[in-house]
Amino acid sequence: MENQAIANALYEQGWCVIDGFISEDFRRELLQEQQDILAHGQFRHAGIGKGDAFKIQPEIRSDKVSWMDHTVLTPLQSQYWAKIEAIRGAINQRCFLGLRSFEAHFAMYPPGSFYLRHLDQFQHVKYRVVTTILYLNDTWTREDGGALRMYLPGSGEVEEKMDVFPVGGRMVVFLSGEIPHEVLPTKKERISITGWLRDIEY
């Protein structure tokens, strides 16, 4: 799917799923980098909220994250950033969302972990506008659990559930403030890069 098509899907339905967003070689390299960072103990329990409101709440989410630093990206991270930049341009042209910057972290969901239903915008800080999730897993089957469940506006009052498994190379893009979602309990380690296009500068 081209960036143009991603922007169109976002405009028309607020979300999209792109299989094979990156090559297998690139996926493996990013996964290796994630595993090196993990081995160096640079993953932290993820929290919820911003600033003073930040709290670690394992009953709501039990993943671990490692933030990328946009001022010192590794070559692989820069390569990923460049792909996101191209999407950002296409979305701004099509959807007029005024996206200005990007933030991202590696995420690792250990077996048994999950993230309950939520929106990606903070209560008082609404600068996250578009969510991008890229999965890095070598293999994934239905039995492994860990689907991303999106709640989409259905016909009338009824919500529709849409489950997306974290298949390696698959990218999911959606409007951060519009699509409630959750990560169902995973049975095996689940690796991804989650990012947000924002309407503020760094």
Ligand SMILES: O=C(O)CCC(=O)C(=O)O
């Ligand atoms: O990994 C996923 O599929 C979703 C993660 C998520 O919802 C988040 O980090 O806010």
Ligand SMILES: [Fe+2]
């Ligand atoms: Fe989320």
